[in-house]
Amino acid sequence: MKAAVYYGPQDIRCTSVADPVLRADHEMLVKVSATSICGSDLHLYRGALDPIMARGRSQTGHELIGEVLDTGRAVSRFKRGDRVSMGYSVSCGDCYMCRAGQTAHCETTGKAVYGFGVPFGDMNGTHAEALVIPYADQHAVKVPQGICDEAAVTLSCNLPTALIANRLADIQPGESVALIGCGPTGMMCLDLAMAKGAAPLVAFEPLAARRALVQAKGVTVIDNSQEGFKEMALAQTGGRGFDKVIEVVGLPESLQLSLDLVRPGGVVAAVGVFCDSTFNLNLADVFLRNISLHMNGFANVYSYMHEAMRLLERGVLRPEQYFTHRYALDDIDQAFATFHHKAEQAMKVLIRP
Numbered sequence: 001m002k003a004a005v006y007y008g009p010q011d012i013r014c015t016s017v018a019d020p021v022l023r024a025d026h027e028m029l030v031k032v033s034a035t036s037i038c039g040s041d042l043h044l045y046r047g048a049l050d051p052i053m054a055r056g057r058s059q060t061g062h063e064l065i066g067e068v069l070d071t072g073r074a075v076s077r078f079k080r081g082d083r084v085s086m087g088y089s090v091s092c093g094d095c096y097m098c099r100a101g102q103t104a105h106c107e108t109t110g111k112a113v114y115g116f117g118v119p120f121g122d123m124n125g126t127h128a129e130a131l132v133i134p135y136a137d138q139h140a141v142k143v144p145q146g147i148c149d150e151a152a153v154t155l156s157c158n159l160p161t162a163l164i165a166n167r168l169a170d171i172q173p174g175e176s177v178a179l180i181g182c183g184p185t186g187m188m189c190l191d192l193a194m195a196k197g198a199a200p201l202v203a204f205e206p207l208a209a210r211r212a213l214v215q216a217k218g219v220t221v222i223d224n225s226q227e228g229f230k231e232m233a234l235a236q237t238g239g240r241g242f243d244k245v246i247e248v249v250g251l252p253e254s255l256q257l258s259l260d261l262v263r264p265g266g267v268v269a270a271v272g273v274f275c276d277s278t279f280n281l282n283l284a285d286v287f288l289r290n291i292s293l294h295m296n297g298f299a300n301v302y303s304y305m306h307e308a309m310r311l312l313e314r315g316v317l318r319p320e321q322y323f324t325h326r327y328a329l330d331d332i333d334q335a336f337a338t339f340h341h342k343a344e345q346a347m348k349v350l351i352r353p
Contacts, residue, residue: 002353004127004332006058006117009047010340012127014332017059020124020132025074028136030066030084034149035126035351036323037339038063038088038157039183039250040273040297044116045336048275052117060332061127062088062114065143065152069130077137085155086133086140087302089113090121093138103139103302111298126156127332129353139302147312150320150350154188159308159319160301161271162188166196167304168269168294169244173197176237178261181248181272182210182221184322184348189246189271190219191317198244200236204229204257209345230260241266250274250297264289273297325349 003017022029043049044060068082078084091098092108105111112134115125124131133140143152162185171177177198179190182205193201194217203214206225214221220236222229234241241263247254250272258268259282274297286293311317324347327335335349 001129002329003129004060004125004329005056006044006053006060007055009050010045010337012045012060012333012336014330017128020130022070022072022132024134025072026135026137027072028068028075028078028133028140029070029130030064030133031069031130032064032066032126032128032353033083034065034153035061036063036153037061037335037349037351039185040157041115041336042340043273043275045340049117052119054118054122058115058117058122059125059128060115061125062116063153063156063158064126064131065149065155071136075136078140078142083143083145084140085143085152085305086136087160087305088157089139089301090123090134091139091302092135098138101300101303103300104298105300109135127329127351129329141305141309143309144313147309148320150323151312151318153350154184154319155305155308155312157299157301158185159188159311159317160304161185161299162192163304163307164296164299164301165189165246165248165269165271166192168271168296169246169267171196171198171244174199175243177201178233178242178245178258179203179248180224180245180254180257181205182207182214183248184319185271186248187213187322187347188317188319189248190214190217193246194219195316202233202236202242204233207342209342210347213347224257230257233261237263240264243267244269246271248272252276252279255279259286259291259293262291264291267292267294269294269296271296271299322348323350327351329353
């Protein structure tokens, strides 16, 4: 079958690989209807995680909407023809960490993640015609036909992550909120913060096309590449800083900006995926200002998939609006390049085999 394989930095190609087959009773074989590229996949594309990828073998992709082709004997919640998605990380549902809600830290699977290299389970990926889902009953979900493919794809990672960010920030009506990063997950965080009645709500985004999208929602957005942007933002809080800050970028600079913007006693919810091993955290500053800092880039999304599904079914959120480009799997290299360079005002791409 066809699948995307990592060959090196900025070199992910569609190639031929062996057809996936069921090898354990808890596994499920799924035909991929559609998938996408997550912001975390760009770390792979840039080569930041090159040491953990087996060049010419490691598959990519962890977002899915698909159709069940076959199930192992122990799979009881799914049957052939079911429309399904799954959490990006593989969880057994029975170990201590899974029972504690930390599904991304499953002790049985060793923190396995679809399409994310050798240390994360050496798993198959969703950028393929089909894939095997192990422990299917424990981290896959049925998806109603009324949810379009674009919205359904966000169930694997983006939308649950946005829910986690807003839960960690615990936004209350009338609280001031700063959002750093207006990519797909950031925009879903923004939609949730608006629904919570955040005010003032200020977003930070250097790309003009994304700023325009935020402005269309009636939200103040600041270009954080311009001089004096920080002072401009803090002026909206009387200089004291924001009650809550949500970070969805995953860079040391964006985390430092979060700490610069939050008020004493405020909360920073950082859900960006960080690849840097060190950060010069001023402990005295965080301590003396009573800052609560939550890091949750390795998100436990399965625990939030039911809530995410409910939001989609009831039309509370419409993430399909953030899909700007569509590609065939054969053109996965072009899809990655477009998304990486944010060419043609790219926001989120849909990929069909």
